[in-house]
Amino acid sequence: xxxxxxxxxxxxxxxxxxxxxxxxxxxxxxxxxxxxxxxxxxxxxxxxxxxxxxxxxxxxxxxxxxxxxxxxxxxxxxxxxxxxxxxxxxxxxxxxxxxxxxxxxxxxxxxxxxxxxxxxxxxxxxxxxxxxxxxxxxxxxxxxxxxxxxxxxxxxxxxxxxxxxxxxxxxxxxxxxxxxxxxxxxxxxxxxxxxxxxxxxxxxxxxxxxxxxxxxxxxxxxxxxxxxxxxxxxxxxxxxxxxxxxxxxxxxxxxxxxxxxxxxxxxxxxxxxxxxxxxxxxxxxxxxxxx
Amino acid sequence: xxxxxxxxxxxxxxxxxxxxxxxxxxxxxxxxxxxxxxxxxxxxxxxxxxxxxxxxxxxxxxxxxxxxxxxxxxxxxxxxxxxxxxxxxxxxxxxxxxxxxxxxxxxxxxxxxxxxxxxxxxxxxxxxxxxxxxxxxxxxxxxxxxxxxxxxxxxxxxxxxxxxxxxxxxxxxxxxxxxxxxxxxxxxxxxxxxxxxxxxxxxxxxxxxxxxxxxxxxxxxxxxxxxxxxxxxxxxxxxxxxxxxxxxxxxxxxxxxxxxxxxx
Amino acid sequence: xxxxxxxxxxxxxxxxxxxxxxxxxxxxxxxxxxxxxxxxxxxxxxxxxxxxxxxxxxxxxxxxxxxxxxxxxxxxxxxxxxxxxxxxxxxxxxxxxxxxxxxxxxxxxxxxxxxxxxxxxxxxxxxxxxxxxxxxxxxxxxxxxxxxxxxxxxxxxxxxxxxxxxxxxxxxxxxxxxxxxxxxxxxxxxxxxxxxxxxxxxxxxxxxxxxxxxxxxxxxxxxxxxxxxxxxxxxxxxxxxxxxxxxxxxxxxxxxxxxxxxxxxxxxxxxxxxxxxxxxxxxxxxxxxxxxxxxxxxxxxxxxxxxxxxxxxxxxxxxxxxxxxxxxxxxxxxxxxxxxxxxxxxxxx
Numbered sequence: 001x002x003x004x005x006x007x008x009x010x011x012x013x014x015x016x017x018x019x020x021x022x023x024x025x026x027x028x029x030x031x032x033x034x035x036x037x038x039x040x041x042x043x044x045x046x047x048x049x050x051x052x053x054x055x056x057x058x059x060x061x062x063x064x065x066x067x068x069x070x071x072x073x074x075x076x077x078x079x080x081x082x083x084x085x086x087x088x089x090x091x092x093x094x095x096x097x098x099x100x101x102x103x104x105x106x107x108x109x110x111x112x113x114x115x116x117x118x119x120x121x122x123x124x125x126x127x128x129x130x131x132x133x134x135x136x137x138x139x140x141x142x143x144x145x146x147x148x149x150x151x152x153x154x155x156x157x158x159x160x161x162x163x164x165x166x167x168x169x170x171x172x173x174x175x176x177x178x179x180x181x182x183x184x185x186x187x188x189x190x191x192x193x194x195x196x197x198x199x200x201x202x203x204x205x206x207x208x209x210x211x212x213x214x215x216x217x218x219x220x221x222x223x224x225x226x227x228x229x230x231x232x233x234x235x236x237x238x239x240x241x242x243x244x245x246x247x248x249x250x251x252x253x254x255x256x257x258x259x260x261x262x263x264x265x266x267x268x269x270x271x272x273x274x275x276x277x278x279x280x281x282x283x284x285x286x287x288x289x290x291x
Numbered sequence: 292x293x294x295x296x297x298x299x300x301x302x303x304x305x306x307x308x309x310x311x312x313x314x315x316x317x318x319x320x321x322x323x324x325x326x327x328x329x330x331x332x333x334x335x336x337x338x339x340x341x342x343x344x345x346x347x348x349x350x351x352x353x354x355x356x357x358x359x360x361x362x363x364x365x366x367x368x369x370x371x372x373x374x375x376x377x378x379x380x381x382x383x384x385x386x387x388x389x390x391x392x393x394x395x396x397x398x399x400x401x402x403x404x405x406x407x408x409x410x411x412x413x414x415x416x417x418x419x420x421x422x423x424x425x426x427x428x429x430x431x432x433x434x435x436x437x438x439x440x441x442x443x444x445x446x447x448x449x450x451x452x453x454x455x456x457x458x459x460x461x462x463x464x465x466x467x468x469x470x471x472x473x474x475x476x477x478x479x480x481x482x483x484x485x486x487x488x489x490x491x492x493x494x495x496x497x498x499x500x501x502x503x504x505x506x507x508x509x510x511x512x513x514x515x516x517x518x519x520x521x522x523x524x525x526x527x528x529x530x531x532x533x534x535x536x537x538x539x540x541x542x543x544x545x546x547x548x549x550x551x552x553x554x555x
Numbered sequence: 556x557x558x559x560x561x562x563x564x565x566x567x568x569x570x571x572x573x574x575x576x577x578x579x580x581x582x583x584x585x586x587x588x589x590x591x592x593x594x595x596x597x598x599x600x601x602x603x604x605x606x607x608x609x610x611x612x613x614x615x616x617x618x619x620x621x622x623x624x625x626x627x628x629x630x631x632x633x634x635x636x637x638x639x640x641x642x643x644x645x646x647x648x649x650x651x652x653x654x655x656x657x658x659x660x661x662x663x664x665x666x667x668x669x670x671x672x673x674x675x676x677x678x679x680x681x682x683x684x685x686x687x688x689x690x691x692x693x694x695x696x697x698x699x700x701x702x703x704x705x706x707x708x709x710x711x712x713x714x715x716x717x718x719x720x721x722x723x724x725x726x727x728x729x730x731x732x733x734x735x736x737x738x739x740x741x742x743x744x745x746x747x748x749x750x751x752x753x754x755x756x757x758x759x760x761x762x763x764x765x766x767x768x769x770x771x772x773x774x775x776x777x778x779x780x781x782x783x784x785x786x787x788x789x790x791x792x793x794x795x796x797x798x799x800x801x802x803x804x805x806x807x808x809x810x811x812x813x814x815x816x817x818x819x820x821x822x823x824x825x826x827x828x829x830x831x832x833x834x835x836x837x838x839x840x841x842x843x844x845x846x847x848x849x850x851x852x853x854x855x856x857x858x859x860x861x862x863x864x865x866x867x868x869x870x871x872x873x874x875x876x877x878x879x880x881x882x883x884x885x886x887x888x889x890x891x892x893x894x895x896x897x898x899x900x901x902x903x904x
Contacts, residue, residue, distance in 0.1 A: 095812075100874060111859075111860045111864065264688065366762035370762075378760070382763070383756075
């Protein structure tokens with residue numbers, strides 16, 4: 001049983017890790033946790049659904065178009081809203097993301113209603129790929145793990161090995177110096193939001209078969225993703241991924257062995273406990289302002 | 292009976308990672324003297340103030356104020372002990388007025404509890420009476436520093452020179468025994484600097500407050516200091532009267548480098 | 556000619572000048588005589604607005620004045636509500652139940668404040684969010700609190716006043732709100748309020764002038780929770796029935812929207828935000844009934860969206876207004892109000 005638990009923990013944890021990663025990318029760039037992350041992912045997932053069902057596209061083209069849509073959505077948030085804030089304090093920017101979240105939620109509910117829909121991924125939930133004494137792995141589980149891993153790898157390579165990644169890191173550390181070195185900080189910010197939106201969208205598409213597609217499907221994953229990011233340390237990309245996996249593990253183990261009702265609360269409580277000892281998360285450095 | 296030294300640092304050590312910012316520093320300040328600390332940039336001067344103030348915790352050493360060791364205490368405890376300071380880059384309360392900023396310096400002298408302050412708008416209440424009494428004290432400081440015109444303005448709207456005075460006023464409102472000034476002349480015009488020299492003298496002569504200042508401006512340092520401590524790389528070069536220190540070869544070398552003809 | 560101040564006390568007194576006193580008195584008299592002129596329905600709307608005002612005053616103290624953040628304030632409202640209902644059921648007179656609600660809530664506020672001392676920004680946000688979640692989840696599991704089904708709220712014994720029940724409730728809520736406004740106003744103008752703002756503007760300098768950061772942050776959380784708990788107590792009476800789903804994360808967000816919309820750090824802002832948002836929420840509950848706009852929206856929904864989902868327009872609108880406020884008037888409705896006043900003062904220049 002434990003083996004099965006660990007598998008499901010990893011699957012759920014990967015989703016959390018993706019959401020946490022999306023959160024962290026934009027937080028590192030803008031110092032703002034993006035509360036609309038979940039709704040952006042949800043909307044992108046609806047787009048996939050519409051492309052698959054109404055337009056009859058096959059899976060991979062639909063995903064490609066969704067990725068484009070997600071990127072655009074991220075750009076819209078940054079370019080039309082966040083950038084225009086007159087007084088960009090952290091709280092004000094958070095409020096903008098909350099406003100965006102409410103708008104997207106409303107638009108989704110308005111357009112598609114609150115009935116739950118089924119999205120058809122080419123990965124079956126019932127077809128079991130690996131079966132042994134310790135655990136059973138469905139096609140969907142495997143796909144989730146693999147896709148999540150690929151996304152993490154791509155992001156890692158992007159940040160560490162490309163010029164874009166270098167520019168992103170530069171902007172995080174010192175915006176003015178970056179600008180003076182020819183980097184368009186605005187463009188980098190917009191791209192960061194776009195990329196983060198794509199990561200979120202992929203998480204949304206992977207989660208939809210598990211949770212069914214309705215406007216509020218991403219609330220819980222967003223919250224958990226946010227919590228995981230905080231746990232891992234919001235500015236540390238590998239930290240948030242570990243945070244996501246850890247959260248998935250803690251939540252599922254607690255839920256199975258002790259109480260399924262309290263598992264969310266306990267997960268949060270543990271995070272608060274960790275924060276008490278490490279105020280900037282497990283892997284992040286705690287900066288003290290110099291006077 | 293041997294009265295304890297008014298203020299002294301004993302073998303103070305503070306490192307940041309591998310960098311030793313303050314190294315076995317020892318000096319004493321006499322009551323009611325104006326004591327300046329000079330040294331090139333990065334010599335560790337602000338670090339000293341931050342240690343005294345309680346913002347940093349030194350690894351070793353003592354900071355003795357009227358006989359009591361301050362190391363390990365919180366900044367608010369050190370303020371209550373009678374030490375006030377200003378900051379190199381100004382730490383004003385940006386969204387409040389000059390009056391409120393200076394009134395905050397009276398915070399500790401005021402005793403009204405939360406419950407009592409609910410009755411602030413009633414003239415006879417203890418909270419109101421206390422507030423008015425301390426307001427009068429603050430007005431004295433505003434008068435002393437000639438800040439009347441800035442009284443109801445938000446400090447972020449004030450010119451830099453006035454902002455520095457507001458921070459000074461806030462520190463004075465604590466009625467401290469020891470005042471730490473971190474580069475009081477920085478960013479001021481010549482006129483403002485001359486005024487500042489008079490004010491620091493008045494603070495010592497009229498208010499009886501001992502002043503320790505960090506300063507780069509040698510004109511001010513020469514003019515007002517009773518004694519000067521010169522440091523570099525976190526340790527003492529020399530300490531003494533302005534004539535002694537400013538002509539000390541090591542001090543000159545620290546600022547100007549070698550092979551410079553002495554001014555003597 | 557504008558009156559110039561001649562005494563220090565004039566900076567502290569409640570009413571700036573004769574005009575201010577006159578209009579405030581007029582407003583209060585109008586509010587007190589309202590039950591004799593209007594239908595009970597309008598009184599219940601005012602009750603709801605008043606409850607939101609009280610929560611907003613407390614939340615703004617914490618967020619706008621002390622610079623902290625709380626995404627779980629609905630938890631304090633819940634604690635106030637449930638404490639009150641429990642005590643009323645045990646036969647405790649309402650006055651004691653009300654005071655207890657506030658104090659219990661304040662206690663939890665301080666408890667939440669403790670882990671929050673070292674946290675900032677998103678870390679603090681998550682901690683407060685966790686709190687809000689924990690409160691509703693735990694209440695939902697406790698049967699003596701009605702569990703997930705909820706509890707009925709006993710009616711108050713106000714027959715002795717000779718007034719109708721609804722009127723009595725209205726007067727109670729109105730009186731508490733007025734007291735709350737005066738209390739917050741005085742606290743903010745005192746050394747305590749100044750200390751809160753000092754923490755917001757520069758906690759390093761605040762400590763350097765002798766403010767015990769821990770203690771004052773806890774005061775702020777406690778006070779803020781006190782107000783929320785008191786409001787919860789009144790809200791329970793207003794609703795007649797409470798269950799955990801009322802006190803969701805959405806409610807916490809609602810409160811945050813109120814203070815941002817109204818104006819952070821401003822008492823007038825809290826009041827304006829609460830009044831406007833309560834009104835907006837009520838109107839948007841039945842979007843289609845709005846003249847002209849409702850019909851146009853319905854037509855639009857038929858073509859591009861779904862008509863069943865039309866109630867979601869309220870989300871879109873709220874979100875949009877929130878964004879507009881932050882983008883164009885970061886000081887909120889209060890900022891707009893000040894700008895308007897200045898414009899008319901200087902008109903025609």
